[in-house]
Amino acid sequence: MSTTHRPAKGRRDFLKAAGCLTTAALLRRGFAWAQASKIKIGLMLPYTGTYAALGSAITNGFKLTIAERGGKLGGRELEYFTVDDESDPAKAPENTNRLVQRDKVDVLIGTVHSGVALGMVKIARETGTLLIIPNAGAAAATGELCAPNIFRTSFTNWQTGYPMGKVVAERGLKNVVTITWKYAAGEESVGGFSEGLTKAGGKVVKELWVPFPQVEFQALLTQIASLKPDAVYTFFAGAGAVKFVKDFAAAGLKAKIPLFGSGFLTDGVLEAQGEAAQGLETTLHYGDGIDTPRNKAFRDSYAKAYKSEADVYAVQGYDTGLLLGVGLDAVRGDVSKKHELIAMLEKARIDSPRGAWTLSRAHNPIQDIYLRKVVGTQNKVIGVAHKSLEDPAHGCNMKKT
Amino acid sequence: MSGSLEFLVQLLNGIQYGLLLFLLASGLSLIFGIMGVLNLAHGSFYMVGAYLAFWLARDIGNIWLAIPIELAMVLLIGVILESALFSRLYHRDHLQQVLLSFGLILIFEELRSIFFGDDVHGVPVPPLLRSSIPLTGTLSYPVYRLFISGACLVVAGLMYLVIQKTRVGMMIRAGSTNREMVQSLGINIKLIYRWVFAVGVTLAALAGMIAAPISSVYPGMGSQILIICFVVVVVGGIGSIKGAMISALTIGIVDTLGQVLLPEFSGAAVYLLMAVILLWWPQGLFRVA
């Protein structure tokens, strides 16, 4: 009752408190343990700027795969960490670092812009994090800078330009002017086209460059008119593609000089381009109207889920989910089994809406490149420009495991 | 197309670009020259004008009705900003003006992101002006670009009339040379400053509005054009409308021809021009006394 009881009470209180805290700490660790069973996916894509629509389409495609598998890959749920890379190479290493070091993601997925992707590749090489590129076509990612933990489910810029060179030359259009943005993707696309063109007996009369991401083409369109080439080949994507196609038509060039491009010129942007895009022919590893049940099913479920038409970017996002699924299923969701995971990914054969494809030794898709023509609001596939095209992967010294 | 014809067309392209720059720069030159305020957010008003054009073209449809409404909106925003923020900075140093306006740029960009999202959008050319004039066998010139040049010339003419031939213009010119004297003569200099600011930024918005169909609206468009705008103002001489016109045309032509002749250096060429001119005429070509 008096002071003699107090110390005992105090001690009891203390023990009670200590007990509570310990239990709470253990429980928290328990919760943390339960949390850790989610696989951490880092999505670094553009959600602002000229490639914003592409970033959304890729994300939608990826999430569609996951939804189709009941929200789990390899038996585990996914936790997403998203970063808007703004298509800005300047911030690429920092943004990637944030995902890898701070959020500690298990898998990195990104991105659209080739310059940004190279930043991600650098960090992925340094840290060994698994990186899957769902769009950026920079040759170096599966070329000079290839690595076991870097995969690509899309294309290389060379792959989409090379077949067009042959197509153009075979039609007797030998003197061509090229015009594109001056950055890795533009240079490589034009490079692939030039290679294909010269091999088939044609010649690039002049190469015109626009600083990225400028969309003021008036001076260069005037120059094209004065050069009077047999044809023009271009690489632009997103909003740049919209503007160029419209400006080309407004300058009266569409009627006089045939315009060709890699498929990005007309993918996902047809509605905005309208009349100006009709009849344009492009080469790409996907097109509307690919008449297979797989493609039809994909397009239907995409349209139902997102109330918009699927495009090549959505397919690439979807295939990223498929590829990751193959790997994670094989290792039962245990991301620490890197070696096994990579081996499974390399052997994967993806049954994609674009047609089945496998990976080259440099981890880039070996796939058919279609020739497409704009009819109405669709890029109708009118033929195959090149079957099972494999990117040469210059400079990649990786041996297949 | 012969070399000389191509040159003429490129010249036309350059003049059109230059006239647009003039519209943008004239507002900045007025604000800068008469009030001594360095406003980095001037480019943001260009963006505001462009986005308003995009929005109203989408929702109202009739662009001829949309323009006066938009101009009135921007005028109001200009008046509010001047009374709330910029009027406090007249006696502060340039560094603080630079920074306050830089903060405004960030705010404008984010508001744009919240209201309009982050995609790039095209703005349709008004149906009346959609045709192209054939110039040669291969090249046609869009009528809309001629319209832009015409509109800029009209505004330039109006500005000249107001500043040189009206009482208000006289007060403005007086205010730029000697603020205290004007005040002691009983003229409300504060009111003049407020309206000069509002009109200046409205001119920027007008430039954005008419340029929107040919430039597309996109995040960061304000910052891009801002730098060139400053170059025009400084080369022409701060406060001089005549200087702004001449320097805008020069820079428009240099930039356009540069893109064709020296594509890799066209970007640097404009700044080199500015640096060279400033080193010989440290206060611009037509400095205001």
Added chain:
Amino acid sequence: MRIGRLMLMLGAVCVGLMPLTGATFYVQLVSKIMILAIFAMSLDLLVGSAGLVSLGHGAFFGVAGYAIALLSPKYQAASLWWTLPVVLIISAALALIVGLLVLRTSGVYFIMVTLAFGQMLYSLFHDTKLGGGSDGLYLYVRPTSSIAGYQPFDLEKPLHFFYFVFVIMLGVYVLLNRVRVSPFGHALAGLKVNEQRMRSLGFPPIPYKLGAFVLAGTLTGLAGYLAACQFGFVNPEMLSWHYSAMVLMMLILGGVARFHGAIVGAFAYVLLQEMLASQAVFGAIAKHWQLGMGVLIVLSVLLLPNGLTSLLDRLSRVRLRQNS
């Protein structure tokens, strides 16, 4: 004043001991902040001490970064001990040339001409093949500190890199403070207040301003070198006026008159940005962090024209009054 100085020393100790928390991400973040602090301090020499507001200072930052990226062999480490002096000399030379040209102007024209030079160099790096174009250039291996086989520290380790930058930052701080109280610094201060009078006293403005410009350019080059090493990546944005304006922002946030203002400003700006952009704190609106940042900048210009360190002064003055 003692309270202020005590707080600063406490701050320095905290920063120095920060790596003990272990989180690599934050060690790298603070390294980045310290590099920006060096940039900000050298800019403060121009803005605060000499009254020259330069919007093109990023050019020295970027050129130095490109210099080390271009000097380093592709997959090997260059030696720290010769690349660093060489890059510093390049920065100083560039600052000398640019300075001789831009110092012919003053006031707002000075701001514009520095902007022009900055943008000109930016365009050169962005549009031409000089440095990999708009995609930038990579530095795959950081410079090594080994001399004849002995390696005192390894810059590839985040911890070593952190302390390397920490020591340099403190060194620059001490150096700049020494300069400020030296006869040279006093002359600069006088020129800032009244150039005419100083001229009549026999102090020609150009040599002093040029000296400040070159010193500032060289120290910024140092920051650029470190920045390139940190992320192994340089790109034209480092030279843009946006970057220069951002650093000016740090100065006004921290306080222009004192060099520790630059350090405080750099920490405040970057940490604010991290916090505002953090989804953990702000959830969905974190995407629009620039709005909050813009509002804070506007408010700080209006309400705190002398920066956060002026708050520090007010605090010490209050304490002093209480004690007496």
